Amino acid sequence: MDFRDRSLPDGINPMNFPAKLWRLVNNPLNEGISWDIHGEVILIDQHLFEKQILSPRANTSPDAFKTTNFSSFVRQLNLYGFKKVDQPIKQLDTLQDIINL
Amino acid sequence: MDFRDRSLPDGINPMNFPAKLWRLVNNPLNEGISWDIHGEVILIDQHLFEKQILSPRANTSPDAFKTTNFSSFVRQLNLYGFKKVDQPIKQLDTLQDIINL
DNA sequence: GGTTCTAGAACC
DNA sequence: GGTTCTAGAACC
DSSP, X not given: OOTTOOSOOTTOOTTSHHHHHHHHHHOTTOTTEEEOTTSSSEEEOHHHHIIIIIXXXXXXXXXXXXXXXXXXXXXXXXXXTOOOOOOOTTHXXXXXXXXXX | OOTTXXXXXXXXXXXXXXXXXXXXXXXXXXXXXXEOTTSSSEEEOHHHHIIIIISGGGTTSTTOOSOXXXXXXXXXXXXXXXXXXXXXXXXXXXXXXXXXX
C-alpha cells in the first residue's frame, strides 16, 4: 500500500463529510486545517478555519459545508469518531531542545 | 416594584454568571449583547460578543469570563435555563408594514 | 461554580 | 446524511 496515495477508496461518497474532510486536510492551501508532523493528527486553527472554510464568502468550493458554525463542524467530527487531543505542538521540539543542551 | 431598577437582589453573588450576564446586557456600551425591544429576550451578536467580551484583549473588565469560547458561554446560558428563540427581529415591523398598506 | 469535550435528540 | 440546540459528564 502506498501511503502517499491520497485518492479515496471505492465506495466512499465523495460528497459526504469524511471525503470532504480528507480533501480539505490534504490541500496545503487550507492553512486552517492540516496534518501534524506525523500525519496522525489533524490540526485545526479555529479562527483561520472559520474564515477560510466556513464563512459564507468561502462557499465557492464544492467542499464547503452547509453550516457556518464551528460547533456544527465539531459535532460532525465527533459523530465520525474524532476526539480532541491535547496540543502536541512544540512538545517534542522542547524536549529536543532540552536534550541538545 | 420599579422595573427600571437594575440593581441586583440581595443574596445574589455579583461574581457569578447570572449577575455578570445582567450587567453585560444592561450596559449599552456592549453592542454584542442587548435586550430586545420588549425587554424579554436577550439579543446576542456572536461575532461582536466574541470580539468585545470574550476575546483575551477584552479581559480587563471584572465581568469578563474565564472562557474565550462562545460555546462555553452558551453552555452557561443553557445551564441557567436560557433557551434559544427564533429571531423575532423585523417580524413585527413587517406585519406593521402589511397593516399599513 | 465554571469550563471543556462529547453525545442525544429533534429537525431539515 | 447534515445541522442545530441542549445536556451529560469529567475535570478544573
